[in-house]
Amino acid sequence: MRRRRAWDHAWKLALAVVIIVPLYGLPLLYLLSVSFQSPVQFLRNPFSFPHPFVLANYPTAWVQGDFGRYFVNSVIYTASSTMLSVLFAVFVAFPIARRYVRGGSFIYSLFLAGFFLPVSIVPLFIEAEKLGLYNTRWGYILLHLQLGLTLGVLFFAGYFSNVPKDLDESALLDGCGYFRYVLQILLPLSTPALVTVSIYAAVSTWNDLIGPVVFLASNDYFPLTRGLFSFYGQYESEWTLLAAGVFIVAMPLILTFAFIQRYLVRGATAGALKL
Amino acid sequence: MILPILAYLLFSIGPALGTFLVSLTNYAGIPGQAVQFVGLANFISMISNAASGFSASLETTLVFALSVTVIQNAVALALAVLLRNPLPFVGALRSMIFLPAALGVTINGILWLLIFSPSQGPAAGLLAAFHTSSAFFGSPTLALVLVIFVQIWANVGFTALVYLASMDNIPHELFEAAQMDGAGRWSVFRKVTYPLISSATTVNVLLATVGSMNVYDIIYVLTDGTSNTNTLGMYMFNTSFEGSGDLGLGASVAVMMFVLTMAAALPLQWFLRRREVSV
Structure with missing residues (x-):
């Protein structure tokens, strides 16, 4: 019984991870990686880890945007x-x-x-x-x-x-x-x-x-x-800069989200279930 | 107390009712041009004139709203069932699907515009590996599907969380009793869980229906209503604020949206409430 239960949980976790991570995690992660790439690397191989690791996209995007x-x-x-x-x-x-x-x-x-x-x-x-x-x-x-x-x-x-x-x-x-x-x-x-x-x-x-x-x-x-x-x-064609710009705007939201998430959930569910 | 109510009348309920009023005029916002009361002329030309694009927009809206409502609720329900188990990382997974609610339409939209960029995006790269290509958001056949996908992607987290909260309210003994009686996993869901979350279903279906019939900000970011994604909301926005700036006609589209939303939501609410079971 217990073994069956553990197995049960394992496939549910696997299924949830397989659905959620590619759709919600990877797009953001991909863009984050691009935001640290050089334009040359982006053109050659955007899927590889940033090398060289370019921080300059952020200050450039901050100023130009x-x-x-x-x-x-x-x-x-x-x-x-x-x-x-x-x-x-x-x-x-x-x-x-x-x-x-x-x-x-x-x-x-x-x-x-x-x-x-x-x-x-x-x-x-x-x-x-x-x-x-x-x-x-x-x-x-x-x-x-x-x-x-x-x-x-x-x-x-x-x-x-x-x-x-x-x-x-x-x-x-x-x-x-x-x-x-x-x-x-x-x-x-x-x-x-x-x-x-x-x-x-x-x-x-x-x-x-x-x-x-x-x-x-x-x-x-x-x-x-x-x-x-x-x-x-x-900057539609300058991806590395654009990705940095998106993260400049997204980062405060992601950080705030960590703190306000439970209130959002509470509000959503309380409001919705009482309706 | 007077000041806040005044603010409310001025910035909320007044403009909302004003929509009806403006819809009966030829308001164009051009200085010097007199605003005339034109009766139902906006509605008549919108419906009878085939070139107005109204009927195409209506069709797009219905496809959009129906797909979003049905798929979003089905996927959310499945996610809720998966994520209500005490799995490791379940909190992180719940946060992930809810994150788009905080990121907002601009970031969500640009994120998917980049992923589906026909020239340099990763999706195009993937298709290139199979020796094919697509214009994605520029494709008259694919764009609407993708817009529907992004709308669901952004909102399914909220829907799933409402289902989850409702499932947490079900007394645990009910599940144990059902298992004791030898009910399988599917029949527990079918006979216990599903009926007992019916009030959440009502809320979720109604919110998705009303939301998807009126939404246009995400479409504005993704396609601006081009490539057959011109829903009524988008049509209303573009008629009013882009090109000719026909605010009177825009307002009458808004009135039509309101009428359609009510025509869909009220019977739906009656039907959904009737099938609710109380715990």
Whole structure:
């Protein structure tokens, strides 16, 4: 019985490895190897281990692709829109969860409806032009509040309704102000929701490519996604440089992924199974 | 509280509803040109004019959405069954299939564009060894297949993880009882696992359907809608933002996408919910 079980596990592992590694591991590994090759070696034998081992592709790609500037832009956009949308979401969710306002359930369903409406990119573009948000940094940030705000209200409302109402009253008696109470007492009690919502909002803003294509026109404002895409268009034939560029952009994501993976999974499964 | 709701109305629900409004106009975004209310003219010309490319896009979208939904769920289910065993490296394998979710469409797209580059890519090298070649993403026959592949490749990890989470919720005694009764591996899956993850199936099938009917960012990176990969989403995007910049027509394509998505998702949801079993 036990032998059969071990054998059972062995073939399942073998099957999983045979399917997953070539499709998910090798393409990235191949590109990583190319990013350390010289153009001469790449033309002669791209599948061999980098020899000579060329580090110079990275600084060259960094400078020619202008990734430093794009990186700063991505950080500004992602951090601001995530923080702002979460902050907004918290102050909508609290009164709704507590029924401190009339029509709370209507507001809640308004936010829920956000998931079931048509693609809104065309009106957003028109709005961006009319309101002077087109091709500006803060406009770009405002145009990315959508996901964090929608997801945030739904998640936080659920969490806040589990916090006993007595806490509100005792905080009030102790002279704790509204904003301080929500941000310093209630929000820390909802850390799992805070982390999940922030990560989803941040990942979607960071990785957005359509946004910068539609809402931004000048190079100076491009985030990494758009910058990398331009870099690809420009250096399509210089593979060693291109591979280095891809890894310059991918590396921070791969490293962050190691830390945020469990929250992504938790959010995905909790959100999906409750739906 | 007022400010956030205002922001929501302005940047989320307002524009979403605005799609309906814009779809009834000839909005072109050209300064000086008056915007006129044209009623259903956009829809009529889109559907009746064979040259509009709408029917071809519709067909592409249906092929794309159906293939993605079915294959992605089947593969995810198989992966979930494999990866729920306490195997060595199972954590690493789970991370690997989920990584594309973090890398995003730009990196995912460029990665596969490079792998399938017709001139210098490794896939072309492989074909050359068999004395053949392909234009891959430039091939009118192969491009759609490859786009479907990349979409599944990028999203199957999420789907598998939802199945895995659902399988972990099944009480262990049920499996033991089934084994005790002499049920084989296949009948345990068929009679115990599969029915008990039906709520995850509902979620996964719906998310894949809605997602694949509306996605276009990955296609924008891979082909920009060329070589017969012009799904409705891509058609909407290119009509609105490339070439003529016909925003009114673009919005009406978005409305059509919405109608189609609802027409597919609502009956599907009703059907899937009905077959769910509670634990």
